[in-house]
Amino acid sequence: MASALPGDLAQYGWSDRVHALVASADRPDLVPARVTRVDRDRCGVITSAGERTASARPLPAVGDWVLLDGDRVAHVLERWSALERQAAGPTTEAQTLAADVDLVLIATGLDRPLRPARVERELVVAWDSGARPVVVLTKADTHPDPDAEADELRSRLVGADVVVTSCTDGRGVGDVRSLIGPSETVVLLGASGVGKSSLANALLGAEVLEVGAVRGSDHKGRHTTVTRNLVPLPGGGVLIDTPGLRGIGVWQADEGLSKTFADIEELAQRCRFGDCEHRSEPGCAVTEAIEEGRLPAARLESWRKLEREAAWMERRRDGRAAAERRREIKVMSRAIRDMPKRY
Numbered sequence: 001m002a003s004a005l006p007g008d009l010a011q012y013g014w015s016d017r018v019h020a021l022v023a024s025a026d027r028p029d030l031v032p033a034r035v036t037r038v039d040r041d042r043c044g045v046i047t048s049a050g051e052r053t054a055s056a057r058p059l060p061a062v063g064d065w066v067l068l069d070g071d072r073v074a075h076v077l078e079r080w081s082a083l084e085r086q087a088a089g090p091t092t093e094a095q096t097l098a099a100d101v102d103l104v105l106i107a108t109g110l111d112r113p114l115r116p117a118r119v120e121r122e123l124v125v126a127w128d129s130g131a132r133p134v135v136v137l138t139k140a141d142t143h144p145d146p147d148a149e150a151d152e153l154r155s156r157l158v159g160a161d162v163v164v165t166s167c168t169d170g171r172g173v174g175d176v177r178s179l180i181g182p183s184e185t186v187v188l189l190g191a192s193g194v195g196k197s198s199l200a201n202a203l204l205g206a207e208v209l210e211v212g213a214v215r216g217s218d219h220k221g222r223h224t225t226v227t228r229n230l231v232p233l234p235g236g237g238v239l240i241d242t243p244g245l246r247g248i249g250v251w252q253a254d255e256g257l258s259k260t261f262a263d264i265e266e267l268a269q270r271c272r273f274g275d276c277e278h279r280s281e282p283g284c285a286v287t288e289a290i291e292e293g294r295l296p297a298a299r300l301e302s303w304r305k306l307e308r309e310a311a312w313m314e315r316r317r318d319g320r321a322a323a324e325r326r327r328e329i330k331v332m333s334r335a336i337r338d339m340p341k342r343y
């Protein structure tokens with residue numbers, strides 16, 4: 001595969017890594033492409049020769065690198081990251097919000113009360129994606145002291161980068177821009193109305209994405225963005241705007257929890273008992289930190305809740321896998337029973 005291939009793909013995140021993935025698939029008969037949007041049963045793709053649509057089953061996610069056979073997605077290349085949440089409803093399926101992203105911008109609006117627990121939840125999901133998260137406090141122009149708010153959030157989140165922006169006066173937009181490498185992909189995550197599409201437009205330097213007013217009473221957005229869209233940024237990099245999420249379920253008890261709550265996990269190692277539950281055990285380093293004001297009690301609560309939720313999801317998934325195995329065994333033993341006896 002010639003490295004000269006990109007054409008239009010150059011603007012869509014083509015890199016040595018993608019080149020290597022395409023080469024290792026060893027299918028020179030197929031055409032490399034990136035998924036820019038997903039509709040009901042088709043997806044929009046970009047190839048070196050421009051935009052088109054393709055059919056696919058199952059559908060890939062926005063951001064996926066794929067190989068096309070005519071107007072069909074024949075192969076989805078291995079992902080290096082995937083932003084996944086527990087899908088809505090009673091299933092145990094993960095929903096992939098975006099694939100092959102490098103940076104997750106967790107957006108939250110300064111025009112409404114900060115909800116650190118929600119940010120922590122989004123941080124867990126973002127870290128689990130394999131990409132690096134940064135928290136963005138938007139609408140700084142609506143707040144009397146945005147920097148104090150940012151400092152408070154920084155002290156709660158420990159180690160997470162927090163950037164303050166405003167699309168009205170342009171503050172912080174350059175800081176966000178400088179976080180995005182030339183062939184990196186950034187995805188915007190956050191509730192409806194926090195200003196994701198507005199920030200996207202500020203980064204794009206044009207009104208490309210639709211923006212909608214929020215309700216005056218409770219600052220709730222109106223779900224203006226309804227599809228996930230991948231667009232190239234001027235000056236390099238790629239951006240995925242997403243519809244606002246009401247809630248985001250943690251999907252796995254993986255690295256995300258340890259990374260988001262590294263401070264608590266570190267403290268927990270110093271508890272006297274290895275199985276300390278950090279409630280009223282003697283020699284508990286976690287409750288001691290809370291008593292001394294070094295750890296907010298709400299942060300411990302948030303960690304507990306997310307851990308329980310992740311453990312519950314893992315159990316449900318294990319349960320489902322076990323049920324599937326039982327079903328398979330049943331079907332197989334029936335097939336064996338019904339096999340014609342030849343000898």
Ligand SMILES: Nc1nc2c(ncn2[C@@H]2O[C@H](COP(=O)(O)OP(=O)(O)OP(=O)(O)O)[C@@H](O)[C@H]2O)c(=O)[nH]1
Pocket residue numbers: 138139140141142165166167168191192193194195196197198199210211212213214221222223224225226242243244245
């Ligand atoms: N004052 C102020 N208002 C902003 C800022 N950014 C966005 N807004 C307003 O907030 C409202 C929601 O903005 P959107 O960009 O549509 O929000 P969103 O997060 O994309 O919302 P969904 O697409 O529904 O998820 C609009 O009325 C914007 O004009 C800002 O920096 N300052």
Ligand SMILES: [Mg+2]
Pocket residue numbers: 196197198210211224225241242243244
């Ligand atoms: Mg939007």
Ligand SMILES: [Zn+2]
Pocket residue numbers: 268271272276277278279281283284285286287
């Ligand atoms: Zn303890």
